Amino acid sequence: MTDFAATKAMFDLPEGVIYLDGNSLGPLPSAAKDRVANMMTEEWGKMLITGWNKAGWMQKSTAVGNRIARLIGAEEDHVIMGDTLSIKVYQAVASALEMNPSRKVVLSDNGNFPSDLYIVQGLLKSLGAEYELRVVDPEVVAENITDDVAVLMLTEVDYRTGRKHDMKTLTAKAHEAGALTVWDLAHSAGALPVDLAGCKADFAVGCTYKYLNSGPGGPAFIYVAPRHAEVARPALSGWLGHEAPFAFELDYRPGRGIERMRVGTPPVIQLTSLEAAMDIWDQVDMQDLRAKSIELCDLFIAEVEAACPELELASPRDGDQRGSQVSFRFREGYAAMQALIERGVIGDFRAPDIMRFGFTPLYIDADDVRAAVAIVKDVMTNDLWDNDAYKQRAAVT
């Protein structure tokens, strides 16, 4: 059994704060600052350029990728770190489109994180007018996987409501229809068990600064299924994805397997911070995490609904249909969230009316949930109407 009291003790959490926004930016692992300081002074400071080999900087992108692979059900040596999630989306969709050249449609849904849609819009504009991004409601994705779809690109867990797509079913349906899949795991990696290999996903991407706790701007990851790894052409063909980067040849030759998805020089300081976070993850069983996450979310829903009838559940009630967050709709949600933050309960707000709370068993427990609900109730009963954000809004409307 995962010892979540032990993992909680491995984070520096500020006094008086109940942090329910780890789905946006995870908190600081206690060990991270010393790990980074050590990397800076003992490796960069003392080894200088030789750190690339001596300190293993060049291998970090694959070494860390393999530690994340376990959390998302990926095969060994098929996940690599680097860049940002948006860049990794571009790489994945560009490669997938080329592998399905007779088709020109990318299918996605309007619950996807906007950056994924923007990136594909930019890519398709470069590729030509015959390409199309087709965006449908999340509920009707399955029936829209028609035989002109080249790539199905979805974020598994909706960033606003936590609604979870069925990766296995949708991937199978895409394959039946002759489409490839790109799964964005931004709100999945570290939030719930993912089984990329079992689902036969083609490509997957994700970030590390949310549930994985790598710090602001931590590197992203990309997964390419073993059956595609030697086939996919990297559109962003940078030197570290070359078969022999230090031969300094004039022509690009893609590196072996996932290595070709490297682009430029890896962000070693951010990767070091991520390594400290992965030391915590290495102690976590994902099934335990999932059970605890559902328990915390269910508790929050039950207690909020009992205490605050004004708040309307925006997330699926069934834990199996949800990621690791709970959202409520409330017309004065912005003001309410400001009031909550002032009281030390940190969630966030997404327009027009979503109050969003992330539950992260690594450092949030049932006592935190109950304490948070007490403050939510108090805010809804007392504080809200005195809140500046509410008064400003009331003055305008």
Added chain:
Amino acid sequence: MTDFAATKAMFDLPEGVIYLDGNSLGPLPSAAKDRVANMMTEEWGKMLITGWNKAGWMQKSTAVGNRIARLIGAEEDHVIMGDTLSIKVYQAVASALEMNPSRKVVLSDNGNFPSDLYIVQGLLKSLGAEYELRVVDPEVVAENITDDVAVLMLTEVDYRTGRKHDMKTLTAKAHEAGALTVWDLAHSAGALPVDLAGCKADFAVGCTYKYLNSGPGGPAFIYVAPRHAEVARPALSGWLGHEAPFAFELDYRPGRGIERMRVGTPPVIQLTSLEAAMDIWDQVDMQDLRAKSIELCDLFIAEVEAACPELELASPRDGDQRGSQVSFRFREGYAAMQALIERGVIGDFRAPDIMRFGFTPLYIDADDVRAAVAIVKDVMTNDLWDNDAYKQRAAVT
């Protein structure tokens, strides 16, 4: 006058090392580790998600860009940080090509850093078979700027020999011929004064982990000339380049000016390390730096040529034609460089026979140069023939 003794005192340099590889990875600014530790504990640790506003994380990409702008002669608010240099090359060339749609040729030279060529090869393959990357010798670039060239993409300073292109003349010639320019400043930014505005450069890109000393994997920068800034379409259209990222709209609208060249979440930890390095740069006059750099390079050339007739100068003898590095050709250069590194003189080797030495007035002075030459002489006279790398090679050939 810039006080280079003062800047030297602001770096942590290991005892017994003369570091002549700052053109590959700059050393650790003494203040960087505390800056980063403070950012991690006081900002990330305590502010958590609110750090994006409270600690100014979201503005760092432009704030740091403006500090770099001074070093490269860019107009204010036209340089932005993020991603890696290879990604920034992709952005710049993709935008420039679209702004010159009737032409399909990117002209570059075989002295360019391979990643730039690789990235363009990848981009052009995505764009279609009608596009061509034309690679010529550096000496004949000017005469090859024909009227079918859409984009002239050059690295100002050759990474192997330090040979410097004439940015002003080549840019003018490109413009006369109807081409746009993309200048890679990897070996220029922090190495010599650059005058992007005065040269009327269109796009420029560069990295920060070499002469600017941001640490391994520090973020890159991109410059877009003011006249293009509202025109250039970002091919990598990520959410932070959107006009209103936090409106979470479904369709991409490019942000204002250089802001649209943002892609994903900025690497705040690496940017913080870069800020510590920029505190040193803020004290440096680029004309002083250039004078000192040429003086150090000239001294090294003169002393090495006097002491080691086996070493053949591979860099331009005229300081005005050079960046801030000096290279010598030597058949046993690999073994010689290994021997030098063992003796604490850190330069590097580029196949087949280039021994490369970077001169960085911020932390290298004339005494260091003389001490380095004494060791070079000693290695060439005594150590080399006992060196493992030499003996292995001798055993094979």
